[in-house]
Amino acid sequence: MTGEMPPPVPRRATATGRLPGxxxxxxxxxxxxxxxxxxxxxxxxxxxxxxxxxxxxxxxxxxxxxxxxxxxxxxxxxxxxxxxxxxxxxxxxxxxxxxxxxxxxxxxxxxxxxxxxxxxxxxxxxxxxxxxxxxxxxxxxxxxxxxxxxxxxxxxxxxxxxxxxxxxxxxxxxxxxxxxxxxxxxxxxxxxxxxxxxxxxxLLVSVPRRVAAVAGMDAVAHAVESFVSLPADDTARMFAAEAWRLLSTELAPALGESAGEAARAGMLWGAHLAGAGIDRGMLGAAHACANPLTARHGIVHGIAVSLMLPHVVRFNGEMIAAAYADLQRRAGMTAASPHELATRVEALREACHLPATLADAGVDTSSLPAMAEEAARQWTAGFNPRPVTAADLLELYRQAA
Ligand SMILES: [Fe+2]
Structure with missing residues (x-):
């Protein structure tokens, strides 16, 4: 392909800026x-x-x-x-x-x-x-x-x-x-x-509410995980923090019966910035744990990550509490403890009416040890800011059970 990119016009915002109205x-x-x-x-x-x-x-x-x-x-x-x-x-x-x-x-x-x-x-x-x-x-x-x-x-x-x-x-x-x-x-x-x-x-108008909820929680996980992933540079963290600000603010309004254009726009821009955060950073243990849930039990990806993310935040928070506080501060929020951040994620998940436990999602505990082994082999596990073993991941699954 030889096409030349036309110059961008008008350029009113950059990725570092606020979402234009x-x-x-x-x-x-x-x-x-x-x-x-x-x-x-x-x-x-x-x-x-x-x-x-x-x-x-x-x-x-x-x-x-x-x-x-x-x-x-x-x-x-x-x-x-x-x-x-x-x-x-x-x-x-x-x-x-x-x-x-x-x-x-x-x-x-x-x-x-x-x-x-x-x-x-x-x-x-x-x-x-x-x-x-x-x-x-x-x-x-x-x-x-x-x-x-x-x-x-x-x-x-x-x-x-x-x-x-x-x-x-x-x-x-x-x-x-x-x-x-x-x-x-x-x-x-x-x-x-x-x-x-x-x-x-x-395009978001025709998306069924449940699909929007599941996708939105996936985006939330991208923001939270990419901010603290091992390869994340400061640009990745900038994208992730702005994504977290937008997604955590707009997710519930975007799912409402009378969701406005601003909420949909905030979600779409936030999810894009979270994706850019992944592109420069990576993901972590919540995504590592999610993949076996999808492969073995058919759990939809966004549900799988939202089941695991709060537990991963609490687990990581024992080592990187300051990083999670930084995420909150950069998003213009009060610096919270990892536990409070995890609770905020759980509140978002509840607003989405998604399952809160593996049991709610129909996963029985007999498969947890095998899934923990599989999760430990996931690429994303290696980017989690706190090193994880199969035993750690099994404990995270048990907490989510
Ligand atoms: Fe994801």
């Missing part, structure tokens, strides 16, 4: 080097954005829910208005596997596409990145596990999240599960990043 939208910004178009209705700009970036034959990677909500058609018509050829792959499901990626690659090859748009929740965005890996570099997803293992150029792509959750649109990594055993593989490459992102809070 919606009356100031639309606006363009740069977060971590990715251009971000923000504002209600910005999906309409998709065609001109892709055209500016040099795309001519576009694969839109999405899921059936986005098709049903009419967003896939809106994306298609925005692209066609700019005379771009469009193929829509709507076969993405939750926790996408290597099979979903393979199906998307087959369509991409058949349609001879030269540009990818990921439209949807984290599953669609991750699948879009996964398709990009295999389409351009061949082989299997396993070949790209880790960081920067793709040797050939990849296609340019645009990410359009439809939930305020994973922040995948801000990250170089795709989480793709191996079809055989559902083990999630983190495949990252600087070339897999979306060149530009459209954050359109209007």
């Amino acid at each position: 919606l009356d100031e939208a639309p606006w363009d910004s740069q977060v971590n080097g990715t251009r971000v178009l923000f504002g209600e209705g910005r999906l309409e700009a998709l065609g001109s954005l892709v055209k500016d970036l040099g795309g001519t034959r576009v694969l839109v990677v999405t899921d059936p829910g986005l098709v049903k909500a009419g967003h896939a058609d809106r994306a298609r018509s925005a692209l066609r208005k700019k005379s771009l050829a469009v193929a829509v792959f709507s076969g993405v499901e939750e926790n996408p596997t290597t099979l979903h990626v393979a199906a998307g690659v087959e369509m991409a090859r058949r349609e001879k596409i030269d540009f990818i748009v990921g439209l949807g929740g984290g599953s669609s965005l991750d699948c879009a990145k996964g398709i990009n890996f295999i389409l351009t570099n061949g082989g299997e997803m396993e070949d790209y596990r880790g960081t920067n293992r793709a040797t050939l150029p990849m296609l340019d792509s645009v990410g359009v999240p439809s939930t305020a959750g994973t922040g995948s649109e801000a990250q170089a990594y795709a989480l793709i599960a191996r079809a055989a055993d559902k083990e999630k593989m983190a495949c990252g490459d600087d070339k897999a990043r979306f060149r530009a992102v459209i954050l359109d809070p209007g």
